[in-house]
Amino acid sequence: MLMMADTKAELSIDASNIHTSNSSGNASSQPNNPLSRKLNKILETRLDNDKEMLEALKSLSVFFTENSLRTRRNLRGDIERRKSVHEDVQAMSSCCEEMTNRLKAAKEQTQDLIVKTNKLQGEK
Template identity: 65%
Template sequence: MAELRADVAADSPSLNNSSNNSGVASQSNNPLSRKLNKILETRLDNDKEMLEALKALSAFFTENSLRTRRNLRGDIERRSLAINEEFVQVFKEVKEVSFVVKNKRF
């Protein structure tokens, strides 16, 4: 994993700032470097929430293209909205049935 981080840092001009000679210190202050290191250090087998999120994402993100990556946030928001609308609709039905049962005289 450390070798991969070194390769990424060596290949990225934004991570290798030649005007700054502080080496590791400059990389740790670079926001992109910090984000990359955090991602590379993530242990997915211990992060159940991340695994569930990736499984859910893989159900509808099947093609890795520029267009699908650009539209990913919108797709996720539309799916979230559809789920919430479905919840509201089911809740309305439950409320109506509850109202009818509550007001029905036996």
Template identity: 70%
Template sequence: MAEVEVNGGNAALLPGSTQSSNPLSRKLNKILETRLDNDKEMLEALKALSSFFAENSLRSRRNLRGDIERRSLSINEEFVNIFKNVKEELESINEDVQAMSSCCQDMTSRLKAAKEQTQDLIGKTTKLQAENQRLEVRAQVADAFLDKFQLTSDEMHILRGTHEGPLTEDFFKVLAKVKQIHNDVKLLLRTNQQTAGLEIMEQMALLQETSYERLYRWAQNECRTLTQESCDISPILSQAMGALQDRLVLY
């Protein structure tokens, strides 16, 4: 028991009394010992409390707990509304990101398809170029073959001409070419182009026969015009007689 001193009818706790055994005393001592300048949380709480606790009355003190709870609820509702807007914005951004991702995937698929098509096109182009080169080589070979073993349309016209038409230097040039082709075509008979060689040889032989026949008739007509008074032999007639020596019967 604590010792009590009565002084003028007032009771007071002696210094040696056990004050710590009273819960109310402990709370009062704790409050009194609290230094607010070091308790930042308490200062912030009091500052927030002063913003809406304007009147220090009995009713205000009784309603303080409810006011704090309502204010806390209001703050939480405001917090929820703000984060709701943030959530909506994030959802909108997420939709945009998803759309961009889909677009990127679509572009990637198109690029992949375009790459495959391009590679296929490059392969086809390479094959076509190689085929074109082969065709060009074949065309060059064909042109060289025709130039070597065939007569042009102008040369055919010069060689055939008309039965009564005059002969020119070009006629003998073409006739010499026909003779050369006839001799060169024998080389084809030694290769795998025997069929073409036989056809060309037959064609050149026929051209030679018709050309010598025309040359023979022209030479006959020229010789008939010669008389004792005028016996000038033209260079063309001399060239014709020399060419006819290849056909002894006609010569």
């Protein structure tokens, strides 16, 4: 249950016993409360040092240009589709690399046979 107490943004979440007050600057919470731990972890996160998060935000900013209700609702699906396409492209890339390596190996194995065949045709 979420209740706004006054205009000083005092927030009270009864289900998790978290109380935060902007007016006094004190925050009291149960240290074993999972929601409290998650909130503290999020609030303590420094994005300056998290390169993966910065890269993710940069990637997101490329295709999430309009901040509307529709785009926010479709964001997860868009990300999952892009991730799926990315995984497919990576799979095709590794497949092509494997085929190239196999062709090189086959060429190395048949090189001696080609040299011998050319030599025998020259002698003939």
